Amino acid sequence: MKARWAAVIASTSIVRVASSRPPNATTNPRPEDVGIFEDLLSALNVMQNTYFANWIGTWPDGIDWTRAVMGTYVAATLRTISRDMEFYRPNTTQLWSPYDNTLSRYFEELIGYYFGQDDFAIRNQAFDDMLWVVLGWLETLQYIQEQNTRFESKDWHGARWAPAFAHRARIFWELASKGWDKKYCGGGMMWNPRLLPYKNAITNELFMSASIGMYLYFPGDRNPSPWAEMKNEPKLIPARKEDKKEWWPPHEEFFWRAAQRTDWWLEQSGMMNDQGLWTDGFHISGISEGSNNTKCDERDEMIYTYNQGVILSAKLGLFLANWHVHHLDDGHALIRNVIRSTGWDLSRNEPVDDLGKLKPGELPPWRGLGRGGVLEEACDVSGDCSQDAQTFKGIWMHHFAAFCGPNVLDYTHPRPPPGPPNGMKAVDPRYRDKHVWRCLDYVPWLKHNVEAMMGTKDENGKFGMWWTVGLPAVNVTATNMVVTSDVLPADYGEDDYRNRGVPNSWFWGAVMPNSTKEKGEEHEYFRKQGGQQRFRYDGYGRDLKRENKEKKTVDAGYERKRTDPNSRGRGRTVETQGGALALLRALYEVSKHKNMEYGLED
Numbered sequence: 001m002k003a004r005w006a007a008v009i010a011s012t013s014i015v016r017v018a019s020s021r022p023p024n025a026t027t028n029p030r031p032e033d034v035g036i037f038e039d040l041l042s043a044l045n046v047m048q049n050t051y052f053a054n055w056i057g058t059w060p061d062g063i064d065w066t067r068a069v070m071g072t073y074v075a076a077t078l079r080t081i082s083r084d085m086e087f088y089r090p091n092t093t094q095l096w097s098p099y100d101n102t103l104s105r106y107f108e109e110l111i112g113y114y115f116g117q118d119d120f121a122i123r124n125q126a127f128d129d130m131l132w133v134v135l136g137w138l139e140t141l142q143y144i145q146e147q148n149t150r151f152e153s154k155d156w157h158g159a160r161w162a163p164a165f166a167h168r169a170r171i172f173w174e175l176a177s178k179g180w181d182k183k184y185c186g187g188g189m190m191w192n193p194r195l196l197p198y199k200n201a202i203t204n205e206l207f208m209s210a211s212i213g214m215y216l217y218f219p220g221d222r223n224p225s226p227w228a229e230m231k232n233e234p235k236l237i238p239a240r241k242e243d244k245k246e247w248w249p250p251h252e253e254f255f256w257r258a259a260q261r262t263d264w265w266l267e268q269s270g271m272m273n274d275q276g277l278w279t280d281g282f283h284i285s286g287i288s289e290g291s292n293n294t295k296c297d298e299r300d301e302m303i304y305t306y307n308q309g310v311i312l313s314a315k316l317g318l319f320l321a322n323w324h325v326h327h328l329d330d331g332h333a334l335i336r337n338v339i340r341s342t343g344w345d346l347s348r349n350e351p352v353d354d355l356g357k358l359k360p361g362e363l364p365p366w367r368g369l370g371r372g373g374v375l376e377e378a379c380d381v382s383g384d385c386s387q388d389a390q391t392f393k394g395i396w397m398h399h400f401a402a403f404c405g406p407n408v409l410d411y412t413h414p415r416p417p418p419g420p421p422n423g424m425k426a427v428d429p430r431y432r433d434k435h436v437w438r439c440l441d442y443v444p445w446l447k448h449n450v451e452a453m454m455g456t457k458d459e460n461g462k463f464g465m466w467w468t469v470g471l472p473a474v475n476v477t478a479t480n481m482v483v484t485s486d487v488l489p490a491d492y493g494e495d496d497y498r499n500r501g502v503p504n505s506w507f508w509g510a511v512m513p514n515s516t517k518e519k520g521e522e523h524e525y526f527r528k529q530g531g532q533q534r535f536r537y538d539g540y541g542r543d544l545k546r547e548n549k550e551k552k553t554v555d556a557g558y559e560r561k562r563t564d565p566n567s568r569g570r571g572r573t574v575e576t577q578g579g580a581l582a583l584l585r586a587l588y589e590v591s592k593h594k595n596m597e598y599g600l601e602d
């Protein structure tokens, strides 16, 4: 038995990463900061140890779309660590090194999630929900592709999962693509098939990113298994026939066209505001009163971080497909607008506001998408972010890392496939070098954000959502916070379903002067507490019934929790942990450029 097992191991390539060192080591030098690498591993470790339940293959506290995003982060982090773990790999003669163990563990959890993902539920949700699924499996497919190229024999065991993941990506792209609509606003994706028409930024950005991702990274699918619902519907993705069987080849231009069409539509949609930021989307006025209006004429002015994010990976993909440099220019312009809106001066590499002058309880003024140079969601200050909003900043960071990270433009990376106008060519080094230079400009700002975020870590290694309060210069607690009009986002108090979906915390703090919560107002407390329970609040965000009970079981961490702004509302969750992971990875990836030979001097 034993001997047989050993023989099985010896006959597979699992044992060793055959040629994991990149072909030209000088082009893939030691990453800049070993400390960030360790923080990154630790954030991932805490996320999976705390929030992932192997027995059901999912993050039970998440909801379908946030789980898909968490899966995307795990896959993306695997891409990062598999490439660089080599540098930290001990010289060991063990068959199974800690390196292999780490990579295998997280990859197995992704496989678990493939089965734990509630694909049946998601197919009945909004179009954006479906597209997060596509992005997640495309990320995993890229990891598989990269791992496989490290094996001379090209038979890394994980590659056996590629057909499954590719099939799911194709099916969900196909389901989501039905959201494309010509009746309203001259095109664009609808948000939700069951609600009044709403054409929003996120669904269109996701469709762009998923479509160009399908063009670049979908490895093809030979699994014709239809979904019951789709059996009699026309297939949207062109299939080829081989031996009388249908199959879907990789690098289908059709996907590139879908991405290109969405880009054109979005750019002329008027969804971008005067600050160069994407607003949330367009309603069509009069529709509910039976008007025949088909124009996008009611803009939701709300600015969320994630709406500035997903489009970045889409723009990079479009650039890779056809080398039209304006896609990169669009991305950099947007990033600069975002960074400016966090209150950061890129020319001086410091916040526009003097943080040294802050007194205890004082916050830097709100600058549109953050303060004090730190990215922030509008709901962060009040601590009543919903589960959706808790996920947004991480999404921004993930797609920013996709845009500015070295993975794709790096010349040791497997080449992305050609775009229609270009044929099989590597990215022209002139484009690459300019792009890298521009990305390096953002590193001090990223470091500043990481510094803030690290300050929100609790004793269990969990990160909070409101990064700003982790800045050493900011001494704000849930109880000493001075809330003046200049620290509140302009929209504060607007009843938006996403950042007002969850009330202030019922117990610790959230003692917001001028709280918008009425005395005794009822709110739905979040699902985690066991369904849609209702509580009564006393006007200070505290739940009257709960407070009496909890007083009896006050724990040692009570004072910290009571005053920690990141314990308010939903507190620390898998989504806030994922956000920290995405930020650490962004800094790690982008700062790696420093040591690469991109024609950079010194």
Ligand SMILES: *[C@@H]1O[C@H](CO)[C@@H](O)[C@H](O)[C@H]1NC(C)=O
Residues within 6 Å of the ligand: 024, 026, 027
């Ligand atoms: C590594 O790549 C650089 C740049 O392409 C090249 O000049 C150098 O000769 C390569 N080194 C080795 C050892 O192949």
Ligand SMILES: *[C@@H]1O[C@H](CO)[C@@H](O)[C@H](O)[C@H]1NC(C)=O
Residues within 6 Å of the ligand: 091, 092
């Ligand atoms: C690893 O360690 C062994 C035994 O100490 C040594 O012979 C070998 O050269 C080392 N390999 C590397 C790559 O350092």
Ligand SMILES: *[C@@H]1O[C@H](CO)[C@@H](O)[C@H](O)[C@H]1NC(C)=O
Residues within 6 Å of the ligand: 290, 291, 292
């Ligand atoms: C909408 O169009 C229909 C058919 O053209 C027409 O009968 C109806 O009066 C229109 N409604 C409005 C509010 O204009």
Ligand SMILES: *[C@@H]1O[C@H](CO)[C@@H](O)[C@H](O)[C@H]1NC(C)=O
Residues within 6 Å of the ligand: 360, 361, 475, 480
């Ligand atoms: C933070 O502010 C509180 C008063 O709100 C004060 O007691 C404490 O010493 C301050 N901490 C620091 C590090 O300045």
Ligand SMILES: CC(=O)N[C@H]1CO[C@H](CO)[C@@H](O)[C@@H]1O
Residues within 6 Å of the ligand: 513, 514
């Ligand atoms: C509407 C309201 O209650 N405004 C108060 C907000 O807080 C400031 C400072 O504590 C008060 O001066 C306002 O009256």
